[in-house]
Amino acid sequence: MKAFILSSSPRRNGNSALLADAMREGLTAAGHAVDLVYADEIVSHFLRDCRTCRKTDGECAIEDGFRSAFLHRFLPADGFIAATPIYWYGVSAQLKAFFDRSFCYYAASYPQSANVIEGMKGKRIGLLLSSEETFPMVSGGIVAQIQEYTRYTRGSFVGVVHGIGNARGDVRHDPNDPIGSARRFGETFFTRHATDYQIDTPRAGKVWG
Ligand SMILES: Cc1cc2nc3c(=O)[nH]c(=O)nc-3n(C[C@H](O)[C@H](O)[C@H](O)COP(=O)(O)O)c2cc1C
Incomplete structure (x- = not known):
């Protein structure tokens, strides 16, 4: 399987980057292909108003590395792992900008938006967080967003x-x-038991065994 890790702290040797590295090691040890990308290498601008910014051929006019990374590295991946420091009880601006900028490509005004939507669908998703504070709800807003x-x-x-x-x-x-x-999360990322039931989901009485 292919995993895309987005490491979104500006600190390359920081805490969330260490978690991203360990996740990469685990995924690699389990035989998966891993692409680890630093958000501030590919995203240099916020989302703009596509109605005034988009080129006449429908392409996004923002000149940075987002287009290439999003279309050719993120979309083909089976799994997406976001690594972020907790900033003001939310994700880093770099990670938020990555999500926001995807709008340029899944919006109906982008010529290949149907393909982009297909590529965005159905991924396994993981989250790596670092923070100073420990109380459980310090990450509550981020977990809800993801x-x-x-x-x-x-x-x-x-x-x-x-x-x-x-x-x-x-x-x-x-x-x-x-x-x-x-590291263990990386090793089991594509195989671990993951459920999100609805009331009528058929299920066995036991989860394990
Ligand atoms: C702008 C900013 C906002 C922060 N906000 C919080 C916060 O709301 N709660 C918290 O526990 N830590 C907060 N921190 C501390 C970071 O989450 C902590 O240092 C984290 O380990 C940094 O991760 P990094 O090394 O990957 O950048 C903040 C740090 C910065 C620079």
């Missing part, structure tokens, strides 16, 4: 790893070993 993104794109939200740390690399000292958890 859950809704997953529902909207008919994907499957298979898990979250949250490391605690502040200074660069601090997350290595988190006694819950989020780096090890991210």
Whole structure:
């Protein structure tokens, strides 16, 4: 399988980047192809008003690396993993801009929007978080956002790893070993049991065994 990891902190040697690296190692060890991309290498601009910005041939006029990364690296992937520091109880602006900029390509005014929508659908989705604070709802808004993104794109939200740390690399000292958890998350990302039932979903009485 192919996994696309978007590492969205501006700190290349920061905490969420360490989780992204560990996730890459785990996915690779399990035999998957991994593409790890740093958001600020591909996204240099916010979404603009497509009605005034779009070129006459329908292409997005924003000149940065988003188009190529989104169309040729993100869309073909079977799995998408977003790594982000918690900023103001939300995702980094870099990650949010990545989601926002996809609008240029799935909007009906983009000539190949139907293909883009097909590519956005049905991915396995994972989340890697780092934050200074530990209270459970520090990540509540982000988990809710990714859950809704997953529902909207008919994907499957298979898990979250949250490391605690502040200074660069601090997350290595988190006694819950989020780096090890991210590695194991990578190893099982495409095979782990992941469910989101509705009332009439057929199911067995036991989950395991
Ligand atoms: C702009 C900014 C906002 C932040 N907001 C929060 C916050 O709301 N809650 C929190 O626990 N930590 C917050 N932090 C701390 C970071 O989440 C923490 O340092 C994290 O480990 C950074 O990850 P990184 O090394 O991947 O950049 C904030 C840091 C910055 C720079």
